[in-house]
Amino acid sequence: MAEGDALSTHIFGIQLGGYMVESIQEVSGLTMEEDVVEVKQVTPDGKLLIRKQPGARQAGEVTITRGMDKSTEFTKWVKETLENGQVDSARQNLTIEVKDAAGETVRRIQLMQGWASKWEGPSLKAGESSAATETVTITFEEIVIE
Known part of the structure; x- marks a missing residue:
């Protein structure tokens, strides 16, 4: 793959613990986000000065859809x-x-200290021929992109 070429395939895998x-x-x-801290100050000549700076990194959620x-x-x-409840x-x-x-x-994307916070089962419909899938929302404390 040449430098500057975007990935054109969607090949990926997920490891949970050791499997x-x-x-x-x-x-x-x-997503990776951090709070934005807004600081308002008054200059010596009385003008309002607004500065924005980075704050704390936010935890996040990711959704995984998989075949049942x-x-x-x-x-x-x-x-x-x-x-x-464990x-x-x-x-x-x-x-x-x-x-x-x-x-x-x-590329590796690590989600640290994740746990399942939501499970959604398949939509079941008589006569439907689509695959049964489940959706799991995983809440994590930190994301690390390598």
């Missing part, structure tokens, strides 16, 4: 917080690896 999460269809909501399958590890992890033991670091067309990792 790969299967059947991922989409990852959305990857027989994989149990990811489901166990989701249940750890949503059914059992947020402290469920906190895991997630790594999203973006790959090029040759399958080489070109």
Whole structure:
């Protein structure tokens, strides 16, 4: 891949703790934000001066859409917080690896201390032939882009 070329493929993988999460269809909501602190002052000649500066980095949320399958590890992890209320033991670091067309990792995005805060099941409709998917919202404390 030549320098300056944007990735034209959507090849990626997600590691949760020590294992790969299967059947991922989409990852959305990857953002990094920080507060903006506005400071208002008055100059010696009485004019209002407004300065903006960076504040604290914000925690975030990401949404993962995956096919419902027989994989149990990811489901166990989701249940750890949503059914059992065990947020402290469920906190895991997630790594999203973006790959090029040759399958080489070109960027890693790490979500630190993540836990499942929302699960949404599939839309079920008689006669429909689309795949059953589940959507999981993961709340994390810090994002690190490598």
